[in-house]
Each structure stands twice: as C-alpha cells, then as structure tokens.
Amino acid sequence: MLKDMLTILGRQLRPAISMLIVLSVLTGLIYPSAITLAARALFPHQADGSLIESKGTVVGSELIGQQTSAPGHFWGRPSATSPQPYNAQASGGSNLTPAGEAQLKAVKERVEALRAADPGNAAPIPADLLTASGSGLDPHISPEAAAFQVSRVAKARGLDEAALSALVARHKEGRQLGFLGEPRVNVLMLNRALDSLAANADSAKGKP
C-alpha cells in the first residue's frame, strides 16, 4: 500500500512541479500582464484609478471619497478608517453591530454634530450621514443627504439656496440603467463644482 503510494508519488512529482510552474506563469504573469496592456490601451483613465487632475496635480479619484469638515463644503459619509478618515491605504468599516451601545452612541453624537452645524434645520437626517460605509471610502451620499446640507453650505458660502439646490440636482446620478443601485451624489465632484461656482461669484462681485 505505502509502496504503491510512493510509486505514484514519484511518477506524479514531475507533472505536479511543472504544472504548477506553467499554470503560474499563465495565470499569474501572462494573464494579468495582458489585461494590464489591454486596459491601458482601451480605458487608460479608469486603469489608472480614475484620477482627477487640476493644474497638473492629482487632487483625488472620482471613485474615492475625501474627508471634508468645513461648513462651506458638502460632507460625505462618516468613515471608520484609521488613523484618519478616508485613508485610502487602509479601507474598512466600523464592524459595529447596529444594535449595540457603541453604535447607538456614535450615531447620537453624529446627530448632535449635524444639528449643531445647522441649528435652523429640523429636517430628518438621512441614515447615510449617520452610518459609516463599508469601505470607509464611499464617494457618494444620497440626494436626500445632499439636500439636507444645502442650507448650511448656502449660509457658509453666502450663496442662494435655490442656486445651490440646482447645482446639487445637476450632480445627481440616477440608478444605473434605470434600476441598478441607488440614486446618489458624488461628494468630491460636487464640492469641486461648488468651489468653482463660489470662485466665479466672488470674481463677479469683485468687478467694478
């Protein structure tokens, strides 16, 4: 029995080693390299990480959220990455049970902070502004969460609420193909548009 096994083992050793090498080269080197070349040729922007450049410097990725806390910017979802929020080298969620004390305490604090930042706003707070995303890098908020923040941002920027709501509406993405996923707003793209809108308004005011 044992001798049989050893004979088979001896006979299969060469195929086992060479199969491992050959399949490793095929699936571990040739396949990813071919996809890299093809992706670079066909979709260069996406292959590089959908990076956004401004005046020659990279300012972020369309797909990766950033932390904002100034009242004049729209805020994204709470991020549980460490040590800093939206750390794109250490993705992850809070992993808190939603029924637990720690989570309820965190949510209460977030409610208080949002209320304190905009005392006049009594609208219900959408859940995405109170819960950490799975990746900690979620680039989106719901259109409801953007609408909730309009009054705060308008006040901080001295902008007209209606104009700001129109800007938010322009950045709303519907469900993909009409039914997939949820309607959403990309916070980084919205803030960039907001910055240039505010800059235009300032320069218009500065004109004699």
Added chain:
Amino acid sequence: MQFANILTIVLYMVLLLGLAWPLGQYMAKVLEGKPCGLDRVLGPVERLLYRVCGVKPQEEMDWKGYALAMFLFNMLGFVVLYALLRLQGQLPLNPDAMAAVEPGLAFNTAMSFVTNTNWQAYSGESTMSYLTQMLGLTVHNFVSAATGIAILAALIRGLVRRETRLLGNFWVDLTRSTLYILLPLSVMFALALAWQGVPQTLGGAAKASLSEPVAYEITPSADDLKADPSLKPKPATATEQAITRGPVASQEAIKMLGTNGGGFFNANSAHPFENPTPLTNFLETLAILVISAGLCHTFGHMVGDARQGWVLLAAMTVIFVVFLSVCLWAEHTGVPQMAALTGGHGAGNPLPGNWEGKELRFGVTASALWATATTAASNGSVNAMHDSFTPLGGLVPMVLMQLGEVVYGGVGCGLYGMLVFAIIVVFIGGLMVGRTPEYLGKKIEAFDTKMASIVIMVPLFGVLLGTAWAVMTASGKAAIANPGAHGFSEILYAFSSMANNNGSAFAGLSANTPLYNLLGGIVMLTGRFWTAIPVLALAGSLAAKKSVPVSAGTLPTHTPLFCGLLIAVVLVVGALTFIPALALGPIVEHLMMLGH
C-alpha cells in the same frame, strides 16, 4: 423595497438560471474532452502544456492516483505561496515596499488560498506586493477553483462509468478547466470591470493633494504603550491622500468567478476600486453563482439525464430564495433604536433600512443579495460589512455557510457536496422502505454511506470545535470587537467560514493572532481536503460497481418529491447541528434588540 429593487432581484434570478444552462452544456463538453469551440484557438496551448509537463492525457488514474496528484499539486502550491509571502520584500514588482509577511499570517494566508477559502486575516493594500497579488493569490484563485471542478468531474465519472477503476486524469481536468472555462471568462469579465472603473496598473499608490487638510490623532501602538504608559495620542494633519491601486481588475474577475473571494483590498468588494458601480456590483454578484449553478446542468448532461441536474438546481434555488427573503426583510427593516434617531419608520424616513457598513451606490437590496449569494456559494467576498448586519440579517450568511456550502456552493465543491447529500437522501429513503438504496443505477452500500457521512461531518466538527476552543481561551476572546452575544457570533462566523472554505468574516474579529492563524489554517485544510479525498474515494467505489436496472422499488431521483427530501435533509442536518450555537449568538441578540 422599491420597484427597482424588486426588479434587480427578479432579473438576477432570471439571468442566473438563464446563463446556467448554456454554460453548463459548454462545461460538459470541456470535461468530457470533446471539442468545445475554444479548443480551435487554445488547443495548441493545451497540447504544448502537456508536452512540457510530461503529462500523457490518455493515461487515466484510479481514485488513489487522482487524489494523490490533486493533493500533491495543492501542497506544492502551498509551499510556493508560503515562500512567496515570506520573500516578497526581496522580490520585484513591489512599488509600495511591502515587507515580508509574518510566519503565522503567511501560513494562514497560504492555506486559505490553496483551499479556495480566501479568508483574509491580512489587509491587502497594506500587506501584499503586486507580485504576491499576481503570482501568488491570482494563481491560486485559478487553480483552487479548477481543482474543485476536477474533483467534481471525477465524482460524476464515478457515477456514470461501470466496473472500472479509472476516474480520468487530474492534470487534464485541471488544465482544461483553467484553459477553457476560467481563463476565457476571466478575460472578458476583467475587461468589463476595467471599463467601469476598476484600476489595472503596475504603478504604485497615487498621491492626491487634499483641498481640506484632515486633522487626526496617531494613537501609540500597544507595544509602545507597554514600554511607556504615559504616551499620549499625537495630533497629526494629512494634506495628501495616498490612493492604493494595482492590478485589480484581473484579480477581481477570477476572485468572483472562482468562488474565491479574497479581495485586493481590505474592504473587499465594498472598496470602490474593486466594485465601482452598481453595474459591476450586479455582474460580480452574478459571477459568484453562475459557474456553480451551471455545473448542475453539466452534471445532468454527463449522466445523460438533464432532469437529474434540474432537480439539484431546483433544490438549491428554493433554499437560496427563502434565505434571501429573510435577509432582505431583516436589512430593510433595520434596527428600531436607529430608526428613532433618523426619520422614524415609514414614509417620514428619507433612507430607511440598516445602512451601517453598506455602500451608498449599492444600497440595502444589493448588499443583502450579495451577502446571501457569497455565502450560498463558498465565495466569501463582501460588498458590505456582515458584522454590521442586523442580527437576523447576519444569521442568514452564517447559516448558509453552516449548511456545508451546498446551495450552489463553491465551484465544483458545491455540487459534489450536494451530490453527497443526494446519496444520504437515497440512503434514508432506502431505510424507510427497507431496500438497498440506489443513486443513478449505482447501489449505495456501507462504504459509500461512510464516505458521504465523513464529507458532511468534517466541516461540522471544524466549526463547533474551533468555536469551542476559541471561546475557552483568553486570546480567542480578546479578538472580539463587539461585546456580548454579537461577540460570540463573530467567533462562530469565523469558524463557520473557515471550516466550510467560505472566507467571509464578521470582520470586527481581530483574526491576525497566532491562535486564529494556526487553528484557522488547520480547520481550512481539513475542511477542504478531508472532504475532497473521501469524495474521490466515493467516486472510486461507485465507478467499480455494476449498474442495476431501475425497478418498481427504486426511488426516482428526478422528481419534486426527491427535491423536497433533499431540501429537508440539508436543512435538518444543519439545524440539528447549529441551532444551539445560533441561539447563543444572533438569535439572542435579536431578542435583546427587540426588548431594548
């Protein structure tokens, strides 16, 4: 749930079952060694591969030879992967300067990928070099899946063939599964993912300058605190965002198709670079189950009776839809205490449901669908944090793993697990009427039933003993993130996942410790090979038998009655084994939530 959400679920089921049929027929041709179309292009590659490796494709193996070749190949793969993890710091393609992986973690990770588990005790973006991701992890994503298909092919041949010892050639099954099934599907899928925004680059992390600097605190490490307890957190400010990238699309594709699930990034498919849009999410969810569902038809085709495949697929689909409904209901209902803080229940709430740990672009429905699919199959990737699901929403993925990963299940291994359950069903049926049971014309005798029992029992022992060990040790309990019943759920989930080769996690558990790395590695090893080898022994025993003609006393195995019996046996075995443990975890947590 809104209309668009319901449409997503319906279309998902329609596409899954619709694609399973043609894919199943195609895979049958591949495994029977017949021309499949692609061999006109890849045939020369296949023959070259055999020549280089000294494989004689016509030379078939008995079950021992097949098992030995399979085991040898996988253990060599383990050794090479372990070496690669330990040496990655000295090797090329390491733009972000990753250091060698520690021995315990390297052991666990190598075992995890060789066994098609893809449990992640590590965080991809801060641990693995690009070379490791490609030449290590991607390779095993392919070959561990191909190994599963090969073992399934051997078992089907055991059922089909009569009075022979031969089950096929492992090297041929491995090569053809990789070359004609996994590789072409991965190429197409990887390009679709890249189009939608999944990066594919060998450039290291990108540096982005932030418009608002981020103030944060650096807490001193536990070791530093031990040396000097007076250390305070240091304030720091980030003005840059370093964005980790890499050859993601190529790995993501096979990670989903091969029911592997080990992510390029720590957050797995919740990370926008692994899963950037609702469309990629839909396609990735489809990729989790499509090969496993298709293999049911492959089975029907190879045994010459399509109904035998349909009945298994029907049983899987019924269980899947029931569990999916529970998960959708639980996650859309959310947590009452949380609803009170947002907009309350009903129309006043702008965004109802449980959103903690979920990505906005997917939403609650697509997250619950993924959680159900990834644990029905032994995929184990996540697009939302299962640890942050509601108690009953988290119970669903846990139970689906504990059923033994037979609801579609892993590529190949899901169906061979389900066939083992089918053998148990005819055995029980035979006991009821007092006849020797038969399956597909093969008498099921003592040896076969013993092997089937081992296959079902080994993972059960892995889950329960592993959990028991962890909760009895201090270091096992120290890893818990959430106190109380949920903490027990985290440990139970971890061993359910590893013993059944799933790989998903209640990720709050700090599993990168010597206890979890070592115990987990052993549990994964037994869960994979102590089921695969008895399955091959069973195949050998079945192949040697004569075929008995169908008689009036034969229990037909293509009927709704058989389908119902199969569902009942799968659920009863799971329930008898795990309800006491589940009562201590998610069930008590649910009751406490309601009584709050």
